[in-house]
Amino acid sequence: MTPLPPAKRFDWSNLALRAASALVLAPAALAAVWWGGWPFLLLISVGVALMAIEWGGMTAPKAPIRVTSAVVVAVLAAVFLIYLRYVGAAWGLVLLGALAAAFVARRVAERPADAALGVFYIALPVLALVWLRGAPDGRAWVFLLFAVTWAADIAAFLVGSFLKGPKLWPRFSPNKTWSGFVGGLAAATAAGAGMTLALALPMGSVFGALIGLAGGLATMGGDLWESMVKRRFGVKDSGDLIPGHGGLLDRVDGLMFAVVILALARLVELLA
Known part of the structure; x- marks a missing residue:
């Protein structure tokens, strides 16, 4: 039986670049x-x-x-x-x-x-x-969007880097793990609930948690989509604009999917 390759050591230099860029x-x-x-x-x-x-x-x-x-x-x-x-x-x-x-x-x-x-x-x-x-309360909703996507991204990166484990979709994104996926969703859900309370949004923390969960799923989906796009065109990064992240599309891939979900949730709330 072929042994599995050893797990990569945590890349502290990449983490420092990500933090500085952020x-x-x-x-x-x-x-x-x-x-x-x-x-x-x-x-x-x-x-x-x-x-x-x-x-x-x-x-x-x-x-x-x-x-x-x-x-x-x-x-x-x-x-x-x-x-x-x-x-x-x-x-x-x-x-x-x-x-x-x-x-x-x-x-x-x-x-x-x-x-x-x-x-x-x-x-x-x-x-x-x-x-x-x-839209009404638009500033608060965009801050909620940022909190959910940033929490999902950061937690997925940290949890996946430390815990490692089975790969999420190795064909397109060999560095993403199921542990990072679960950690990112948990953080996004908590961010949704917490920011709803902190911003005094009238929808309540339960609905905020659901929005956080949906936004976290969308964030992960956007990340995987961007990985598939880059694999299709044979590039490692969409660009080199942001140190530690690659291009702008690499940095906002999850947010691009999550904002659609939050805009739909806001539209539903306004029409309800």
Whole structure:
């Protein structure tokens, strides 16, 4: 019987890089959400541009600038519309932008489906985030989103690194473990309940815990999705923007899925 490979030692240097990066990025994100308005919109616009650059670099290596430009224009146009509360027009523009990006990719001998997917992949969470911040109690809900996703990410990394154990999905993400998955879900659930109480949200801690659990599952799902995307295109990281994390898509992959879940939960609560 072939022996299993020895477990890797905990990478303290990578943890230090992650912590240093978080100390720079987190305050900027929290400040932009707190102030809202144009500072928030500026942060979103910069994030869209950086994510589109990474997507174009991964999926269209022969013509990254043209595909990136098509994705950026499509997503940012929709962002400004939803910021002005033209929700239906924003989603219609996403569809048109995806078709336009596919046309551009085809003209430069790249894959149209990947260009269109990039528009949807970036636009869906970004529009959900802008809508969530502009909804009643939007600031608190975005802080809740951050707490849930950050708790899930940090706990999954720490618990998985220390406890190790069986791999979660070794084909696509060989470093993720079931212990990290469970630890991340537990932390996200606790963060959901705790932040609901701390922010005095009227939905109650039980509903907050359920939102935390759902957001934690979405965070893990987004992480695995990004791993599959990178495996498909043969890259280790989506970019090298953030030390210890890779690219921006590597850093916000879980949040991109979680924000859709929290926006849906907020919409249900508003309609109830």
